[in-house]
Each structure stands twice: as structure tokens, then as C-alpha cells.
Amino acid sequence: MAGRKINPWLKLGLEIGPVIAFFAAFTRLKDQTVTIGGTEYGGFILATAGFVPLLILTTLILWRLTGRLSPMQVATLVLVVVFGGLSVWFNDERFFKMKPTLIYLLFAGILGWGLMRGQSYLALVLEEAMPLEHEGWMILTRRLTAFFGGLAVLNEVIWRTMSDAAWVNFKTFGLTAAIFFFFMAQGGVFKRYGIEEKDGR
Template identity: 60%
Template sequence: MSERRPMAEQKPINPWVKTGLELGPVLGFFIVYMRIKDEVYPILGQDYSGFIVATVGFIPILLLSIAILWKLTGKLSRMQIMTAVLVIVFGGLTVIFNDEAFFKIKTTIVYGMFAAILGVGLLRGQSYLAFVMEDLMPIAQEGWMLLTKRLAAMFAAMAGANEIVWRTMSTEFWVKFETFALPAALFAFFIAQAKMLERYSLEKKGPEA
């Protein structure tokens, strides 16, 4: 049996507020981009596309939403911290070099890193996913290992899909793909795991013990 590790206490938060803070910056980026996608902005002697300008606005909004989540819950996940760092780095490179590719490839790196981290744990015979979510979903170790394998493969597929889309499609298509298709695919993935999670659930076995 896996040994449960004490986790930092997390304050309760309204799920609608949490969802709004997590999805708000992404939807905001989408709305701003769609409004200014055809515009060109001359700044300090250099022309910036609407995509670059929307990226500049996205970075502080995302950091603000993460700061609010931290204030409300008293905790930030490693994924949130890593995502924030990558957004700052690649968003900054996008602006500095006036090149949309940096921000687009950020998504490939995020999902690729998630896949790699989970994969390293699997090679060590561990589910790093369980370390993060064990208290939220009490399932048997076999279930965690299976879910981790599937999620690692899903993240790898999403990284590959993003790489193909941003290199072969228009910026507008990529923005829609990033905003709607990838989150929808991840949501559908977890819905598809419902039967497996029920099979390995520890809660239903509790009364029989």
C-alpha cells in the first residue's frame, strides 16, 4: 500500500470562483486576440501584431489570477507554479524577439514536461500523480499507476498535437485550438476514466473491510 503523505492544509474555495480564476485568463486572451488579431501596433519603432499585444496582456492577468488563488486557498500546486514560470519566460521571449513561435511552443513544453515527469515516476515504479491527487481521489495503487500511464500518454499526445497545429495552421486556428480543443480533450479524457476510477475506488471497499 502507498503511504499517505501529509499535505499542506488548503482553504475551501467556491468551485465556480476557482474555475473562473483558472479559465478566465485563457478566455480573456482569446477574446482580446479575436478583437485585435488584424491590428498592427507600432511601439518604440517596431510593429507588433495583435497576437503579441494580447500575449503581453495575458501574462499579468494570469499571474494575478494565480496570486488570488494562492490568497484564497493558501496553496499553489507545482503545476501552477511551473505553468506561471513558463508563461513568463516564453511570453517574455515572444515580446523581446517579436516572434509568435515562442508563445505557441510553450504549450508543447508544458504538456511535454507533464508527460516526462509522470513518465520518470513510472520508470521508478511510482505514481507522481498520486502524490498530488491522492487525497482528492482515494483509489488503489494499481488504479493510480494505470491512470498515470494513460495521462502521461495523453499529455504526450497533446504536446505532439500542439506542435503539429502551430507549425501547420494559422495563428487564429491555433488560438482556438489552444483555448477550446486541448482543454476539451483533457476533460473528455477524465470523463472516459470514470469506470476505471470506480473499479479501483477505495471508498466502495471501505464498508466491507
């Protein structure tokens, strides 16, 4: 069922606002520690503790305004709550840093399962927005599956070998830029297999 249309800028703000807020909070608190109940919490954990409820709030607002959430949004919210909560509970940032790896592996696995069955699950989500021929969807899905797998590996390398600040910059800007440039690079697929262009409509 299609959701209700809302202002695209409001939708964008609700989707990326928590990520920007996490970046801002970490930048401000990264060199600070707070003692609560005899336990010291660093800036990363404090930023995570604020990010989790903020994402829950903005996702609920988005659902209330549009009447629906995509499977990607639901999966992201669940993993953020689980792994963000574990990071705060155990005062260990590694749980939260693993979250993008699991998200991208999950998406790659779902898309890969569809490919094994000769289907593009990506088309089920995006077909109305980007009508393509079946072969176009299969090509795009294969590429996106490999791309998600690569992002999962890259996230693991960065959080395990670099500083907290490097990982936060990667998560905030690097992942967003990578996804943007990936879809920009698929212009040939959209042009060749786009139904509207081929039919001249």
C-alpha cells in the same frame, strides 16, 4: 499542506479567466497592428502581452486566497512568463506557441520518471480528491503520461501547420475539451479501483 477552501466558481474563474481573456483579446485584435518605438506588433503579440501579467495577477490572488499552489500551476506560470515574455520581447509568437508543448512534455516526463521508479506522482497530487488503489493510480498515470505526450505532439503539428486563429481556438477550447473527455473516459478505472466504492463506504 492542504490549502484553504474557496468558492469553486471563483477558483474556476481565476484559473480559466486569463485564457478566456486571451481568446477575446486575440479575436478583437488579430487583424490590427500597433507601432511602439518604431516596431510593429500584431494582435497575437498584443494579446500575449496582456495575458502574461493577467495570469500572474490571478495566480497570486489564487495563492493568497487558498494558501497554496499546485506544482502544475507553478510550472505553468513560470513557462508562461518566460515564453510569453520572449514572444513579446522578440516580437515572435513562436515562443508562446511552444509553451504548451513544453508544459505537456514536462508533465509527461515527471510522471514517466515516477513510473520508472514504480511510483505514481499523480497520486501525490490527487489522492485526497480521488482515492484509488495503487494499481488504479499506476494505470491512470500511464495513460495520462501517454496523453500528455500526444498533446505535445498535437500542439507542435497545429502551430507549425495552421493559422494563428486555428491555434488559439485549439489552445482555448481544444485542449480543455481533450482533458475533460480524457478523464471522463477513465470512469472504468475510478469504478474498479475507487477505494470508497470497493469498501462500500
